[in-house]
Amino acid sequence: MKFKTINIAILAISMAFTACDDYLELDPISDATSTNAYKTASDAEAALIGAYDSFQQEYYIWDNVIFQDVISDNHYAGGDNPEVFAVDNLDIQPVNGRLFNNWSQLYNAIAKTNVVLAKIPEITDPKIDINNRRSQILGEAAFLRAFHYFQLVTLWGGVPLILEPVASTDPAETQKPRNSEQEVYQQIISDLEFALNDKLPDLYGTDASVNKARATRGAAHALLAKVYAQMPERDYNKVLEHAQTVLDSPAGYSLLGDFRNLFDGNNYNNSESILEIQFVGGTEANFGPQLLLPPSVSGDTWRKFVTPSKDLVKAFDDEGDEIRKAASVLFEAAPWADEFWSLQVNGQVPFAYKWKEANGWASTNRQYLLRLADIILLKAEALNELGRGDEALTAVNLIRNRVNLPAVSGNNPEEIRRLIEKERRLELAQEAQRWNDLKRYSRAVEVMNNLVEIDLRTNQPKSFDMSEAKLLLPIPQQEINRNPLLTQNPGYN
């Protein structure tokens, strides 16, 4: 009896020994791994969808507005966030947490596109080549990568070009120095040309909610127009060429008849939209509107962000631009004090109003990533720069005509340039375009230092102290801490 027990015990122990290695081999249950996640055509689609999902990150929801509209003369910070106040005050320190968040989100988005570009060519599932889908996916990913690098290069100038998935924690792999601004622009152009090279389609079918969600040829040309206009070695011939390609696209982009329909929440994926962030509510919803919309819409009583500036409201009023003003700004009694509009609680304060519904942090309201009116005004800009002022004015007046404003005329390129700049401001307020426009026209320093915004608490104009150095944001300190190869932009320490 005893010895039988001993035998059982010995058997048990020896079985334990042999069973061990299998026992310790555990794969994640609720995650896939880099070795099994990219095998089939639908794996490829999922990786690409993951890349599109980055458009729902906070940068594209409203931080781009902070760094284009709040930083400029369009809007005040509003709200209660010191780091947004710092942007409004043009007092952005390298430690400002929003910089690091934006940098991180954009690079995370780029990493997802790198995975698609690296993994999808290796997929052997034959389904992936049905209807040229593999090429389309690669084109879409290349477009997305270009789109994100365009954000990075306009915010920070030259940044590290990361074009492959990082699959090692070795510092030699993870720490890369900055590339030049020119190299980044070259990469953006080369990605877009790659995407246009027999990859992206004009349309994915007849469903607008696909065609405006995915990268298309129209989107790639529109982005190229913007890139050639913004890069230091500007090429207005290219701007004109690509803008015209968008206008002539088989996708049939056209201006909506009524400007108000663009922002009423009832005309998503309309004919004027080239690319827009898709929000459908629930888990795929836009939290941004709750931050901006007034108590009557949002149901909140706390101070809202991105308050239209006196200068912007004046610009609408000076132009008599009632339609676009009404679509962009809403005045309402605010149950808080606002240092520019009313120190008294319950005074009239304007609200950024291109979104119309908050829906309890879960709005379906969208932001346009690329919109035809922007491209038409870019075309006007290119025509003007190329000495074709009359044609430029025709394009501008197309935009003005829609909002019942009289045609304008200008006598010289400089005057027309200003007309276009103003038109872009009124047309594209709160659409994350203004700071790039001011930088492109080399007007940022002049405009900001001449801006008079009276702080009612002190009755003193707010000091912006704009300088050339501030045209680029500081590289986030947290990133420099992690990557000592990065150098800071001049003017920051």
Place this chain on the structure above:
Amino acid sequence: MLLAFLVISFSQLAQAQSKRVTGKVVDESSLPLPGVSILIKGSGTGTITDLDGEYSLNIEDENAVLVFSFMGYVTREMPVAGVSVIDLAMEPDITSLQEVVVVGYGEQAKKDITGSVSVVGAETFVARPNSQFGNLIQGKMAGVQVITPSGKPSAGFSIRIRGTNSISGSSEPLYVVDGVPTTDTRTINPADIENISILKDASSAAIYGAQGANGVVLITTKKGKAGAPKFEFSAYGGFSQPWRTLDVLNSEQYRDLMTEFGQNTDWSRYTANTDWQNEVFQNGSSQNYQLSVSGKNEATTYYISGGWTQQTGAVRSSEMDRYNFKVNLEQYMNDWLKIGTNFNYMQYHDVDVSDNQAVNQGGVILGMLSTPPNIGIYNPDGSFTSNPFQDWENPISSTDGSQRGYKNQRVLGNLYAEVDFTSELKFRSSIGIDQSTGIYDYFLDPFRTSYGRANEGIARNNTDHSSYHIIDNTLSYRKISGNHNFTALVGSVLQKYKWENNNIETRGFANDVVTTTNAGSIILSAGNSKSEKANASFLGRITYDFDEKYLLTANFRADGSSSFGPGNRWGYFPSFSVGWRLSQEHFMEAITPTVDDLKVRFGWGLVGNDQISSSSYAYVGRVSYGANYPIGGVIAPGSYQSSIENRNLKWESTEQLSLGLDASFFESRLIFIADAYIKNTSDLLLNVQLPRSTGFNEGIQNIGELQNKGLEFQLSSINTQGELQWSTDFNLSLNRNNVVNIIGEEIIAGGIAGRGDVSYSIEGQPLGMFYGYVYGGVDPETGNSFYIDKNGESTFTPAADDRKFIGNPHPNIIYGMTNTLSYKNFDLSIFLRGVQGNDVFNATRIETEGMTDAKNQSLAVADRWRSPGDVTSIPRASWGNTNNSRISTRFVEDGSFLRVQALTVGYNAPPSLLSNFKLTGLRAYVTGENLFTLTGYKGFDPEVNAFGGSNTVMGVDFGTYPQTRNLIFGLNVSF
């Protein structure tokens, strides 16, 4: 090999010669005592009693003396004097030297221990009733730091044994309850604990291998004792409250401050005068009942108990309650097989309050300090009021605005069988389980809070299920031959963990009638996830002593973990320790009457750590789903790489050298223990922050080295005996932590209210040093704070590189002292505890003295600078500008304290009284906890950490729920 063992043991019987002595040895309750060593004095030969306690021995000399010895019992010498039958009833040895100490996979007499093991027994627990076992050992053992990061009833505690050993991994010790490892310590019922052993050094912890790097806490629960069934009932109840409140600005002063900012409002709407501390703090209460029955007869040992404890916190709405049921049962099936179980069921519930956050994030403690008194609690419509200038709701919205609660049900226990092949060879097999289900429910009604209104109500339900099992098989052998004592143990351990989580969040509620997620109109998120981890181990141990003089313990353990890649899965962890009992040497005989025991111990060992908090699949490059995006109006599934691959990931290991001295004087009336150690942890499992340009935030790597070294002293004395008994236990320890190498990285943590991070860990410094600016003072001209830059110049705008190390959160020493006195039927216990030399970063003051926004401030700012020429230490108010309240020396305070942690007065009813009521014991007592604290700290309490048990952030007070003062009345009855 087994046969060889048997041959050795039986060979003892082969020397039949002149005279045979036989007999039976029993224990104090007349039960057979197997394994008793019987030596013929002076000869080096002898035998061991068998399973029935019987022995038989041949002797040559009729005048021989037999020495009977058994661990935990008084050694007896019996002259043979011609008789042939010697039966003996052995008595337990209550002196500390013979005290049996629970060690890993076994027990050892204290005198034979060569590692560093601290023990707290039930007698210590009597003096201090408590709902958490962490409090039982806090301040009682040298080298063991029990950190209670907050005073919440729901707060756990964290234990650091000989310092913090890891950075990204866990630094918590392994807790083992009756042989079953566990991580949740909140649900363990202290009333069921018999004793706690803490294995502090590598040589004693190495038998737990991979899980022992941070030390091991062995908890042994109560067993039945021989005699009639014993019923024990205990009850206590008490009150708690914060021991300090802080002064804040009154309504008028708040209005002045806002006016100074240029913030105007219609003040006639804000005429209340609410004392928020009075509203939020309340008189907490606690009650606890425990009933147990235990006993032991020839075949069966049992202990059955049930208990209930309930606490209402000193902060409104916080509460905790717990039910415990326990059965410990052991049955001899026959003379070679014993089967037993230790089984626990617990049900735990708490309601947490949100602390460690600013009022704008819903923090209650900062909320009560920074909400102006000018507003009442409710608006006329029943909703919560807000700050006059911001929609920061008052702190009652955080305590009362949501319905929330956590409930946990847990089964922890094991089944075991022990087979005695011979009296020397035993096999033990045990299966242990720890099954736990925790459910968190949350409901925010759609009316009373602004977040609730915006979302039209929110409900969340989160269920966590964890399942764990451990299978242990050990074979142990013990041999006494002459002066040679030898034991050996081999075994295998298999462990498997499985975690499951389900969660759902819905919003859009019609009303607050139904508070569960099903009543919401929109499912905001819903999902579940699962993960697993497995460990396999093989262990071995040999102990040997010669003549109780020279002691040796050697351990070896091979550990495999599923957390590491195939090439690095196994780690090998040896250790050894040696002891020399000088008091047994002849040359010490002269002082033996004074010195009963003098032992030096030395140990070396290597112990591993595989506890990676971020994921149990740390080495794998994981691809997660959920990056979904709508295309064509339909939400399409999206994937993303959620972690960076590291196939080279391997064990973190800690090498420890330990040197100790045990001395006992005057028949154990004075006991002194000293230990010195150096621990070097290498291949740290470090979650290194990666450049975000990689697309990843961090990646786990084996990088760097940490060192802890320290000294520990423990002194116990019986000062008076007789009618007045007075004993003192004192312990003192110091630990020095040093980051030796983290490849030049800075580990930055502890973000404070938009001011950046306060805690930096860099090479050559201890973990989590405070890093910031050097505060200069207030400029009388401008009222702005100035700082001292790196060149020693004053500046208003210091640069990042002007910062330096401004404080150390690690204490120089921690100490505790317990004095126990008893006189006739009364006893008194006074427990003092303290830490010395640590800094606390009082970030609460950044919020309450910063004067940057519409928050109410502490009364200190009444002295703020207002006009040029004012000389004051408080800068001017400056809206939206944090330059006057940077992280600086201004907010670093000395966190040293000496605390009367517990004072208990008890009365034990005399036998004459007891017999009238047929009772065997009756004790009534009063305990005061935290009665008095001597500290220079200005906040609520110096013993807090807003970052809980973090390895890299310590000693930061940011609106943390303070430790409370408690008064407890209790009664213990046994019959």
